[in-house]
Amino acid sequence: MPGNPSLGMGMKFPPQINPATGRFMVSSEEESVKESVYLILMTQKTERFLRPDFGSDLMSYTFMDINNTSIHMMIRSLSEQILSNEPRIQSVSITTDEQIQDGCLLVHIDYVIRGSSEHDQLIIPFYLNVSSEEEAYEPEQYETEE
Numbered sequence: 001m002p003g004n005p006s007l008g009m010g011m012k013f014p015p016q017i018n019p020a021t022g023r024f025m026v027s028s029e030e031e032s033v034k035e036s037v038y039l040i041l042m043t044q045k046t047e048r049f050l051r052p053d054f055g056s057d058l059m060s061y062t063f064m065d066i067n068n069t070s071i072h073m074m075i076r077s078l079s080e081q082i083l084s085n086e087p088r089i090q091s092v093s094i095t096t097d098e099q100i101q102d103g104c105l106l107v108h109i110d111y112v113i114r115g116s117s118e119h120d121q122l123i124i125p126f127y128l129n130v131s132s133e134e135e136a137y138e139p140e141q142y143e144t145e146e
Contacts, residue, residue, distance in 0.1 A: 013039055030120055033088050033113060037122055040085045041078070041109075056081040058126070066105070066128065071096055082111070090114040103128050 009028035013035040016025045027035055043055035056078055064070045075094045082092050089111045097106040107124045 010035075030113065030118060033086065033111075034120055034122055036086050037082055037089070037109065037111065038124075040082055041124060045081075054085055061126070062128065064128070066098065071105075078107070078109070082109070088114050 009026050010032050012025040012027045017023070018025050040054070041056050041058050044059055045055045045057055046052045048054050058074075058078065061070070061074045064074070075096065079092045079094055083089060091112045093110045095108045095110075097108065105126045105128055107126050109122045109124065110119060111121070112119055
C-alpha cells in the first residue's frame, strides 16, 4: 500500500515500547486509522470525562437477543459512531457473520479512507451471553503442544 502522509501518525495502541530505543512505538497512516477505529469501538461512551461523546455503545449489546432488528440497530449505531469520531474515514460498511455455536458474532467493518480510494477492514469478534469462566479463557493461539 502506498503511504499517505496526510493521515498522520500517533502513539501505537495498545501502547508499546521499542526495546532498541526505549521510546514509545508509533503507528502511521493506514495503521493509525485502523487503531483509531478499534479504540472507538472499545471505548464506552461517557468513559472519557472530557470527551463524553467519544466511543461507542458496542458493549450495551452484549446480552441482546440475536435477531435481525437488534443486529441492524447495532450496525447502524456503530456506523454513525465511527463516522462521527474518525474524520479520516469517509464511508463505513458493517456486516455481521453469526457463529451461534461459538456464541460469537463477527463484526466486519469495511471503510474507505478520506481523500483516497484506500479500502481497509477490521474484524471484531463480539461474544454474546458469555459466562465469566468462558470470558477469562484465552483463545487457543496461546496453547502449544508439548
